[in-house]
Amino acid sequence: MLVARLQQGLLRLRTVLPKFKMADAIPKEATAVAKVTQSPEDSQASSGNKRPLESMEQIGSVSSVATATSAATTQADTAATTLATTVAVTETTPIATVAATPVTTVTATTIVSSEATAVAVAASTEEPAPKKLKTEDDSSNASPLKIVKRKVAMLLSYSGVGYKGMQKNPGEKTIEEDLAHALLKCQAITEEQAQNFGKMAFQRCARTDKGVSAAGQVVSLKMKIFDNVVGRINEYLPPCIRVMGIKRTTGSFNSKYNCDFRTYIYMLPTFAFEPIEEITTESYRVTEEKLQEVKELLMLYIGTHNFHNFTSGKLFKDPSAYRYIREFTCDEPYIYEGLEFVILRVRGQSFVLHQIRKMIGLVIAIAKGFAPKDTLERAFGEDKLDIPRAPGLGLVLESVHYDVYNRRWGSDGMHEALTWDDCKDDLEAFKKEHIYPTIVSTEKKQRAMMQWLSTLPLHTYDVIETPNPYRGLASHIEKDRREKKERLNMSSANSGNKEERPLESASSSHRAQGDGGPEVTSTTGQEQSHQVGGPDGTSVEDKHEAECKTSSSEVQPAGHSVETQDRVPMETGKANETREEISSTSKGPDPGIGTT
Numbered sequence: 001m002l003v004a005r006l007q008q009g010l011l012r013l014r015t016v017l018p019k020f021k022m023a024d025a026i027p028k029e030a031t032a033v034a035k036v037t038q039s040p041e042d043s044q045a046s047s048g049n050k051r052p053l054e055s056m057e058q059i060g061s062v063s064s065v066a067t068a069t070s071a072a073t074t075q076a077d078t079a080a081t082t083l084a085t086t087v088a089v090t091e092t093t094p095i096a097t098v099a100a101t102p103v104t105t106v107t108a109t110t111i112v113s114s115e116a117t118a119v120a121v122a123a124s125t126e127e128p129a130p131k132k133l134k135t136e137d138d139s140s141n142a143s144p145l146k147i148v149k150r151k152v153a154m155l156l157s158y159s160g161v162g163y164k165g166m167q168k169n170p171g172e173k174t175i176e177e178d179l180a181h182a183l184l185k186c187q188a189i190t191e192e193q194a195q196n197f198g199k200m201a202f203q204r205c206a207r208t209d210k211g212v213s214a215a216g217q218v219v220s221l222k223m224k225i226f227d228n229v230v231g232r233i234n235e236y237l238p239p240c241i242r243v244m245g246i247k248r249t250t251g252s253f254n255s256k257y258n259c260d261f262r263t264y265i266y267m268l269p270t271f272a273f274e275p276i277e278e279i280t281t282e283s284y285r286v287t288e289e290k291l292q293e294v295k296e297l298l299m300l301y302i303g304t305h306n307f308h309n310f311t312s313g314k315l316f317k318d319p320s321a322y323r324y325i326r327e328f329t330c331d332e333p334y335i336y337e338g339l340e341f342v343i344l345r346v347r348g349q350s351f352v353l354h355q356i357r358k359m360i361g362l363v364i365a366i367a368k369g370f371a372p373k374d375t376l377e378r379a380f381g382e383d384k385l386d387i388p389r390a391p392g393l394g395l396v397l398e399s400v401h402y403d404v405y406n407r408r409w410g411s412d413g414m415h416e417a418l419t420w421d422d423c424k425d426d427l428e429a430f431k432k433e434h435i436y437p438t439i440v441s442t443e444k445k446q447r448a449m450m451q452w453l454s455t456l457p458l459h460t461y462d463v464i465e466t467p468n469p470y471r472g473l474a475s476h477i478e479k480d481r482r483e484k485k486e487r488l489n490m491s492s493a494n495s496g497n498k499e500e501r502p503l504e505s506a507s508s509s510h511r512a513q514g515d516g517g518p519e520v521t522s523t524t525g526q527e528q529s530h531q532v533g534g535p536d537g538t539s540v541e542d543k544h545e546a547e548c549k550t551s552s553s554e555v556q557p558a559g560h561s562v563e564t565q566d567r568v569p570m571e572t573g574k575a576n577e578t579r580e581e582i583s584s585t586s587k588g589p590d591p592g593i594g595t596t
Helices: 002-020 028-036 040-049 056-061 063-068 070-090 095-100 103-124 136-141 175-185 191-195 229-235 288-299 355-368 374-378 403-409 421-446 448-453 469-495 525-529 540-554 562-566 572-586
Strands: 149-158 213-224 241-248 261-269 303-306 322-330 334-336 339-348 395-401 509-514 517-522
Touching (some): 149 175, 175 229, 213 421, 241 421, 261 421, 288 339, 288 355
Antiparallel strands (some): 261 339, 303 322, 322 339
């Protein structure tokens, strides 16, 4: 019976192998041995299960496929050899011993394994399906690669003339508004981020005021980085605003709080230092003595002081009023388009609102003689003093410094130091092309500094509650000026005399042509007294004599004792004389513009 089962397994293997064209893999000697050892009963029982081999022509027609399945053929040879060995052993070994051996199990396992291997090999030999070629339509519909947003530091340069400051303000023209529009156009940020700066972690290093320019402003934000991103952004910016560079920073970088120092410069015309005794003109050239006096005044600001008098909304006991000034210098004067300028350079840890402009305004007032020198030291005290604020036209944010950040992250191999050395040439070119010319041309056209100098007599440079006779008469002077102008315009229209010019008010000035453009000189009350008589009917000679007495005894310049100022007589006859003298120092070059 055991031999019969082995014969059946061998015949079954020969039945399966033709499907994979491997019939020749079974030796014919094994079949012959099996037939010799088969009993007549077993041969008769299994005669119905015999199947003839396929012809050699059929086997040869698929010989190429049989070669591809060499791995399965090897396993089939092993199974056939095992069967032949088992049959040979049965001739000399008892049936019980042969039955005890696991020949049947091995043979069955080998057959199943051969079948699975043959199927796998046949499947692997199938020809793969052709790949679908990508067409233009498919590429257009494919989703673009996702660009990751990164935290960066952006270096900005801009001319602030014509803008209402740096910070975004709905309904106003600001630097940040134009910057957000350009970032949105080049797809560096989304529409939601352009409307809400908090979505892109936007932070400016310094908030410049109206008309203030910047050569080295730095802002931090999250944006998309791509090739030529700086050039793409500048395509959508006006010429007066330029992105100079973008550098990758740490995720926690904040341009405001990581900044160690900020450096500002103030482009100041030197005629602002002309003494009060002289007539202020644009042809003035500063002397070495006056320049040294200005440098000594600037040195008093160095150190940590309470600057509550140099801003608004801060009390003396407010800890945030204390600021640290590292240096405050004055460069040598130079002439630019007929005007002489000096550069005041201040470097501090941080600044409160209007601090730099008030610091410079007080220095100018002291240099001209409107306030004593000790006023600057008193300004650090508890009393709230009346300090003028210089125009914002000449103020420029030159650079910001990140010394601590550069030492910590500038050389870690992943981030760059925020020194911007590679942008220095572009920064200097931008200042010479956009910032400096704009400041000079605007000063010549609007005369902002000259008009501001005319308001210095209106300040007391003392405690704010101290009365100032100049302030009491300012409204009357302006009212008289308008009434005279209206009367003269009416009389000129009635007479039709084209050559008749309106009489200038006592606070107006006359113009003289010079090398650097129209030269402005402030007229005094004595000069105007020779032109027109007083409104009270006094003669020209009497009026001149009364004004000389009043200027020497009744009206004192700011900074003198308050008691003398309070004793100024305000009788009917003297009031008009005092107004004429005060108006000579309280008005700027343009008679059509009132005091501010």
